[in-house]
Amino acid sequence: MAYVKTDWKAGDLITSEKLNNLENGVAAEQVGPAGKDGVNITGLELTTDSGGKVTGGTATLSDGKTIAVTVKAAGA
The missing domain is CATH 1.20.5 (Single alpha-helices involved in coiled-coils or other helix-helix interfaces)
Known part of the structure; x- marks a missing residue:
């Protein structure tokens, strides 16, 4: 609202x-504080396998750069 x-x-x-x-x-x-390098995550695109399980992804930063997202199983 x-x-x-x-x-x-x-x-x-x-x-x-x-x-x-x-x-x-x-x-x-x-808005959260800027990260250690002065940038924030502005977007997140997740990758899923054929069963719909999230396997990774890409984060877009406020400076336009992208970084890989690593996914670990709970308890791993």
Whole structure:
């Protein structure tokens, strides 16, 4: 759901509903910190086998480079 801003006026009552609306709007716009080289993952394409099991993939970084994604079985 898209954030809907509150137009505050003098004397308006601050309610938990309005504060939660603000908190949810802020949380929806958070971007994680840049990685150690100053880049973030902006896209992820996963590769699957014929049975639908994810076997690997490619991550696209904010600088346009791509890196291979390695998949390990749980507990491996």
